[in-house]
Amino acid sequence: MTMLAITEGRILRPDLSVTAADVLIDRDSGEISAIGPDLAGDADETLDAANSLVTPGYVNGHCHVAMSLLRGYADDKPLDAWLQEDIWPAEGALTSDDVRAGAELGLLEMIKSGITAFADMYFHIPDIADAVETAGLRARLGHGIVTVGKDGDAAREDARTSLEIAREFDGAADGRISTAFMPHSLTTVGSEYLDEFVPDARAAGVPVHYHANETEDEVAPIVDERGVRPLEYAAEMGMLEPEDFVAHAVHVDDTEIDLLAEAGTGVVHCPASNMKLASGMAPVQQLLEAGVTVGLGTDGAASNNDLSMLDEARDAAMLGKLAADDASAVPAEAVVDMLTGESAAVIGLESGRLEVGAPADLAVIDLEQPHLTPPHDLVSHLTYAAAAADVRHTVCDGRILMRDREVLTLDEAAVRENALEAAEALSARVDG
Numbered sequence: 001m002t003m004l005a006i007t008e009g010r011i012l013r014p015d016l017s018v019t020a021a022d023v024l025i026d027r028d029s030g031e032i033s034a035i036g037p038d039l040a041g042d043a044d045e046t047l048d049a050a051n052s053l054v055t056p057g058y059v060n061g062h063c064h065v066a067m068s069l070l071r072g073y074a075d076d077k078p079l080d081a082w083l084q085e086d087i088w089p090a091e092g093a094l095t096s097d098d099v100r101a102g103a104e105l106g107l108l109e110m111i112k113s114g115i116t117a118f119a120d121m122y123f124h125i126p127d128i129a130d131a132v133e134t135a136g137l138r139a140r141l142g143h144g145i146v147t148v149g150k151d152g153d154a155a156r157e158d159a160r161t162s163l164e165i166a167r168e169f170d171g172a173a174d175g176r177i178s179t180a181f182m183p184h185s186l187t188t189v190g191s192e193y194l195d196e197f198v199p200d201a202r203a204a205g206v207p208v209h210y211h212a213n214e215t216e217d218e219v220a221p222i223v224d225e226r227g228v229r230p231l232e233y234a235a236e237m238g239m240l241e242p243e244d245f246v247a248h249a250v251h252v253d254d255t256e257i258d259l260l261a262e263a264g265t266g267v268v269h270c271p272a273s274n275m276k277l278a279s280g281m282a283p284v285q286q287l288l289e290a291g292v293t294v295g296l297g298t299d300g301a302a303s304n305n306d307l308s309m310l311d312e313a314r315d316a317a318m319l320g321k322l323a324a325d326d327a328s329a330v331p332a333e334a335v336v337d338m339l340t341g342e343s344a345a346v347i348g349l350e351s352g353r354l355e356v357g358a359p360a361d362l363a364v365i366d367l368e369q370p371h372l373t374p375p376h377d378l379v380s381h382l383t384y385a386a387a388a389a390d391v392r393h394t395v396c397d398g399r400i401l402m403r404d405r406e407v408l409t410l411d412e413a414a415v416r417e418n419a420l421e422a423a424e425a426l427s428a429r430v431d432g
């Protein structure tokens with residue numbers, strides 16, 4: 001057995017208490033084997049966590065990691081115009097090498113900000129999966145289906161690809177990669193394709209993940225055409241199961257909130273993207289009170305414009321209060337749960353908690369910073385004050401991905417250089 005010890009840190013426990021202890025990790029199983037005093041002697045390698053907070057790795061519940069290549073490409077527009085006028089034309093010109101370059105850039109940023117797991121919807125999934133395998137994170141990956149604007153054959157092919165990718169990559173990278181069937185949304189995928197393929201996804205044992213109720217423009221056509229709210233329609237299509245998860249859920253009414261709670265379907269709240277695209281304020285406090293499992297996600301870097309879950313945590317707390325018109329809404333404790341264990345539960349992973357037997361997925365925050373002083377309440381600091389640059393070490397599955405702010409699994413300079421070249425060439429192809 002090879003053991004790694006994280007020493008001298010303050011450990012954020014599942015009940016959100018903080019205690020001084022070491023963490024011992026069995027690198028072969030990728031699990032936490034002990035938490036307690038003086039464990040360094042049991043290890044063959046140590047990571048120093050003095051004056052630091054050891055937390056579960058952050059779980060990014062909804063992302064399009066390769067969109068890092070499109071960061072800053074188009075800003076200051078609402079969702080529909082942003083997608084139709086800028087993003088979709090640019091994505092139409094992306095090669096598999098571009099997607100790989102964008103994915104590596106996003107993975108690098110995620111490791112540097114303490115993210116150890118994420119769910120991702122995009123295309124060229126074999127390239128993204130390969131990058132994830134190298135980078136060392138956990139991921140639930142899926143091919144995003146869009147059938148609007150396609151003829152029947154192309155639309156069916158897109159849906160079939162999503163199903164085949166989900167079957168082929170589930171369990172890849174020694175089990176660090178899992179998959180989902182991923183229709184883009186309830187308005188961009190025709191009901192005939194959902195009717196045909198959702199049962200196949202169930203038979204394959206993979207969840208269904210999609211954007212839902214993100215903007216008012218997305219709700220109205222479903223209500224007009226079908227006479228029901230989008231999530232009632234999703235339930236009719238068999239897409240509201242306990243393992244399924246939706247992104248955004250901004251414009252949900254009371255009936256839909258009850259439906260989510262009864263079904264056990266999780267929601268990934270994406271506050272930064274929802275603010276930037278002016279999509280609206282999700283009723284997060286109401287969702288939590290109804291018993292819906294709520295996680296957090298960055299969405300892609302083109303609508304955020306970074307991949308920091310610590311930014312997302314602060315945004316979730318701030319926006320949650322504004323939406324509820326109540327300063328006690330979406331408190332720091334709820335946000336830390338959403339950042340870690342709840343996000344993991346939403347996307348169907350076991351990580352997100354520091355306890356014996358749990359996956360060894362951790363982030364270590366350097367507390368020796370002016371903005372983290374004094375340490376009155378470290379749960380408060382994690383939600384309101386900590387930033388990506390405060391992350392010292394990142395560990396996933398017992399493997400050190402970043403030590404003392406140096407990423408070990410990717411060559412940072414090469415990843416940036418490659419992404420720069422790919423982005424420049426893409427702009428020249430698309431914009432001339």
Ligand SMILES: CSC[C@H]1O[C@@H](n2cnc3c(O)ncnc32)[C@H](O)[C@@H]1O
Binds near residue numbers: 064144145146214
């Ligand atoms: C077909 S792969 C996924 C698809 O989703 C697009 N996308 C990125 N951000 C959002 C968002 O906030 N709402 C809806 N769709 C989004 C992305 O550009 C890809 O085309």
Ligand SMILES: [Zn+2]
Binds near residue numbers: 247
């Ligand atoms: Zn999205």
